[in-house]
Amino acid sequence: MNDKTMTTTRFAAALLLSVAGYACSSRPAADSTAAAPAVPAPASAPTAAPAPAAAPAPSAPAIIAIDGSSTVFPINEAVAEEFQKANKAKVTIGVSGTGGGFKKFCAGEIAIAGASRPVKPSEAELCATAKIEMIELPIAYDGLAIVVHPSNSWAKSITVAELKRLWEPAAQGKVMKWSAVRTGWPDKEVHLFGPGVDSGTYDYFTKAINGEEHKSRGDYTSSEDDNVLVQGVSRDPLALGFFGLAYVTENRDKLKPVPVDDGDDKNGKGPIAASQTTVRDGTYQPLSRPLFIYVNKAAASRPEVAAFAEFYLTKGEKLVNDAHYIALPAKAYELALARFKKGTTGSLFGGAGGSQIGVTVEALLAREQ
Amino acid sequence: MSDHDTRSRMPERAFFALTIAAVAVPLLVLLFLLVIVTRSGLTRLGWDFVTSYPSRHADHAGILPGLVGSLWLMGLTALIALPLGVGAAIHLEEYGKQSRLSRLIEINIANLAGVPSIVYGLLGLGLFVRTLHMGRSVLAGACTLALLVLPMVVMVSREALRTVPMSLREAAYALGATRWQTIRQVVLPQAYPGILTGAILALARAIGETAPLVVVGALTYITFVPDGVDAPFTALPIQIFNWVSRPQRAFVVNAAAGIVVLLATMLVLNGAAIYLRNRLQKKRA
Numbered sequence: 001m002n003d004k005t006m007t008t009t010r011f012a013a014a015l016l017l018s019v020a021g022y023a024c025s026s027r028p029a030a031d032s033t034a035a036a037p038a039v040p041a042p043a044s045a046p047t048a049a050p051a052p053a054a055a056p057a058p059s060a061p062a063i064i065a066i067d068g069s070s071t072v073f074p075i076n077e078a079v080a081e082e083f084q085k086a087n088k089a090k091v092t093i094g095v096s097g098t099g100g101g102f103k104k105f106c107a108g109e110i111a112i113a114g115a116s117r118p119v120k121p122s123e124a125e126l127c128a129t130a131k132i133e134m135i136e137l138p139i140a141y142d143g144l145a146i147v148v149h150p151s152n153s154w155a156k157s158i159t160v161a162e163l164k165r166l167w168e169p170a171a172q173g174k175v176m177k178w179s180a181v182r183t184g185w186p187d188k189e190v191h192l193f194g195p196g197v198d199s200g201t202y203d204y205f206t207k208a209i210n211g212e213e214h215k216s217r218g219d220y221t222s223s224e225d226d227n228v229l230v231q232g233v234s235r236d237p238l239a240l241g242f243f244g245l246a247y248v249t250e251n252r253d254k255l256k257p258v259p260v261d262d263g264d265d266k267n268g269k270g271p272i273a274a275s276q277t278t279v280r281d282g283t284y285q286p287l288s289r290p291l292f293i294y295v296n297k298a299a300a301s302r303p304e305v306a307a308f309a310e311f312y313l314t315k316g317e318k319l320v321n322d323a324h325y326i327a328l329p330a331k332a333y334e335l336a337l338a339r340f341k342k343g344t345t346g347s348l349f350g351g352a353g354g355s356q357i358g359v360t361v362e363a364l365l366a367r368e369q
Numbered sequence: 370m371s372d373h374d375t376r377s378r379m380p381e382r383a384f385f386a387l388t389i390a391a392v393a394v395p396l397l398v399l400l401f402l403l404v405i406v407t408r409s410g411l412t413r414l415g416w417d418f419v420t421s422y423p424s425r426h427a428d429h430a431g432i433l434p435g436l437v438g439s440l441w442l443m444g445l446t447a448l449i450a451l452p453l454g455v456g457a458a459i460h461l462e463e464y465g466k467q468s469r470l471s472r473l474i475e476i477n478i479a480n481l482a483g484v485p486s487i488v489y490g491l492l493g494l495g496l497f498v499r500t501l502h503m504g505r506s507v508l509a510g511a512c513t514l515a516l517l518v519l520p521m522v523v524m525v526s527r528e529a530l531r532t533v534p535m536s537l538r539e540a541a542y543a544l545g546a547t548r549w550q551t552i553r554q555v556v557l558p559q560a561y562p563g564i565l566t567g568a569i570l571a572l573a574r575a576i577g578e579t580a581p582l583v584v585v586g587a588l589t590y591i592t593f594v595p596d597g598v599d600a601p602f603t604a605l606p607i608q609i610f611n612w613v614s615r616p617q618r619a620f621v622v623n624a625a626a627g628i629v630v631l632l633a634t635m636l637v638l639n640g641a642a643i644y645l646r647n648r649l650q651k652k653r654a
Contacts, residue, residue: 063601074615077590078425084592092601093590094505095611096583109505225614227621246616322425324616 062304065110067094068101069200070224071244072114072291074323075140075316082319083311089304098200099123102294106130111299112309115292116142116200118350133297133345137309137336138361139316141326143245143279144205144287146258149237154178154185157271159261160286163209166190166240172217178238192220193232193241199224205242208286230254242287245274246324262286279326282360290349290361291325297345313337328361335365344368403632410625418626422592423608427619432627435608436634437594438507438587439576442604443638445511446518446575451568453515454522458564461523462530463552475527482520489517490581498585505586508598513585514578518571525570529563530556558649565646569639576635579606605631 066076073095080091096104098115105113106127119127119134127134146163148155155178162181165171178185195201197214202222207213223229226243233239234254248257259271268283278284293312299305313336317327328336348364407414413428421431465471493513503509533556541551588603589611595602605627612624 065601070614073589073611074425077423080590080592081425090593091590092588094586095589226616227614244616250616250618319425 062089062302064089064091064112064305064308065094066091066112066114066293067096067104067110068112068114068293069098069116069291070095071098071116071142071199071201072139072293074246075291075320075325076114076293078319078323079308079312079316082315083308086311087304087307089308091308097198098203099198102126105134105294105296106132108132108296111296111302111305113294115294117203117289118292119294119347120350124347124350134347135295135297135300135309135340135343135345136347136349137293137295137313137340138290138328138332138349138365139293139312139336140291140320140328141279141288141361142291143274143284143326144201144208144242144289145245145248145274146240146242146260146287147233147248147255148240148258149233149235150254150256151237152256155240155258157259157261158182159263159271160209161263163260164211166192167206167216168210169215169217172219189238191236191239192217193229193239194220194222195226195229195243196222196224201244204289205287208289245279245326248274249324260284260287276326280329288326290328292349295340297343300340300343309340310337313340332360332362332365335362335368339365339368406625406628406632409622410627410629413622413626414629418623419630423590427612427615427617427623430612430620430623432605432608432623432630434591434594434603435605435627436630438591438602439605439631439634441507441595441602442511442514442582443572443576445508445598446514447568447572449512449515450518450522450571454519454567454571455526455564457519457523458526458530459552459557462527463548463556478520478523482524486517486578487580487584489513490584492516493581493585504599505588505601506599507595507602510582510585510587510602510604511598513581514575517578517581518575521571521574522567525567526560526564529560529567532563533559561649562646565642565649569642572638572642573635576631576638577606579604579610582607605634 064080066080073093076091076093080093083089084091093114094101094104094110098113098117101110101113101115102119102123103126104110106123108130113134119136124134146158158181166175166181175181176189177187178190179187181190194205194216202216203213206216210216221229221232223232226247229241229243230247230251233241234251240258248255257274259273261271262285264285267285268278272278272284274284274287279288282288293309295305295309300309313333317330317333320327348368418431419436420433421429422433424430461471461474490513493509493516497503497509497512498505503512537555537559538551541555546554582604586601587607588601589607591601591603609624609627609631612620612627615621
């Protein structure tokens, strides 16, 4: 190397160092993903009326930050995609799970949290301490299907009591064979598959079947990726698993859904198969659950966030179907929209008792009216 | 005599076969992966795929934000990790060689290289995102990845510096060069190829990382590319993981195409580094 190239190299090295030094130390504290400053919003504030005078006119398009449940993600994505076609605001969506989403929500980092279960009291408390108010909006139904291998000839239906016998914490190491679930079923091992314990799906299933959120046997094959569960059940003739209905619809040839009997004839007699219809009309119980978005009330006073939420509740129905979930009845969207416009905070669906099981969304929303 | 010959050649041949197998097995596995992934992703691969934003329609969805995000991350990670790592290596190897402290640091760096990446993610969340107020930006992601690969850069650079014969340094000193002149004009040019190898390894590791980025706050759906170091971002592996976990099978095809893009990106980055290394080697010769 001659002297000239040496000088260049030295210069380059110095440049690199200074860039790195700058990069890691000084940076403006402005956080583009943070929710709007807590503007005190009057109770009836969030309407769609664009208020250019009130909003600080940003040169870059405003960002609506969403995070939360991976189950709700496909719906959020569909709505965001359509919303952005008609609006200038940009939507970003992260997937850190329902619980992770609430953590960011209560830290004021995001405007909207997607949740596959209602907010827990502990999470609501966290938000309250941070002075962050939430508007809870149900946006769709999801069915949790019970599935077995296609060659399974015995499990033609299953009752909630049998599911409990199979999944309750006491079953661990004891209920290991199909014959222990129902007499007459074969004396063969049963292999269980289900979502990981950090998922909202697991929380809802345990609450609906075992009666207590987050309590089940631990000796089952779990995965955060539902496609892995699909693979597992489809390759194991002795398997039984549970996961979202969308994964069953897409894998009809590999899986056999099992109709579920909740023993309550008021919402349909006998075992009922999970389908768009039975989830929507409330007969597939107790494994139908509502999905939610939670809107930061302060952020809802930003015109783009209000516009997004209203777009969600007025145009969402078709998009929910596109995303392979089940749309709420039109009445429920109307009631939810009214709830948003009023700016009603707090949780209807969660509360101290955990998820409300077996109540339709419109009934709950109407109760509030 | 001939009996003795064959006997003595036996271990030689066996060893040769073993080394062939050692080369062939990983290559075949890689080839297998490449063929499968390319075949299943072939229908989606194309210019549109690379230049489109994600979508709920699998056949319209593209990987642009992930690709650009990953390139930003790689660039910034290299800018941060290489000067720091090489600087640390020079200090430890050339200046502080004998001290007990430097040996202690050496052990710690070796240990840091084995820390799970998720731990670096948590560190990045606490340090860069929260304490240094970088937010969930591409810069915070790059700083986290830089920390993650730093031990590797330091260790490989030290090895490279160690291979420079002591006699060269002594010759430089004998000519009256100062320590700094010796390092700059004699040691570093000799060590560059080795250091670049370390950089390749480090970046190859960083481009595949997902967990720390998710913790730091990488997004899954974003329809614009970063316009600065403080912009929100996503990365290729995150987009691929999202597609793999979708119920619709068409998204799995997208995931396969995404993997091909990821491999191609890595290949280009490594190719550039190898080209640079060869040029430096030639210049030195």
